Amino acid sequence: MQCDCQTEIEKKLLERFKSEYPNSKKHECDLSGYAMVLGKTLEYLPAMTIILRHTVTAKSGAEREKKIEQKMIGNYCMFCGQPAKPQQTEV
Numbered sequence: 001m002q003c004d005c006q007t008e009i010e011k012k013l014l015e016r017f018k019s020e021y022p023n024s025k026k027h028e029c030d031l032s033g034y035a036m037v038l039g040k041t042l043e044y045l046p047a048m049t050i051i052l053r054h055t056v057t058a059k060s061g062a063e064r065e066k067k068i069e070q071k072m073i074g075n076y077c078m079f080c081g082q083p084a085k086p087q088q089t090e091v
């Protein structure tokens with residue numbers, strides 16, 4: 001990511017969480033929705049989870065529901081709109 005939205009938002013959410021539960025300790029906040037993606041370098045990019053379900057019929061005729069989870073990678077920060085990766089300049 002090229003912006004600090006994830007860090008900034010996690011910090012704000014953690015502050016609010018702490019104020020809501022002042023008698024607790026070891027508060028933590030992780031903003032999920034990002035994935036490590038290996039390209040030319042290892043990058044941390046926005047990722048939306050896609051859940052696919054289907055019913056499979058076996059040769060015996062028995063039906064079974066199957067679930068597949070995949071990640072769809074975003075190109076922009078969903079908070080500020082900046083491109084997630086540095087823009088390539090064409091020569």
Ligand SMILES: [Zn+2]
Nearest residue numbers: 003005077080
């Ligand atoms: Zn951002």
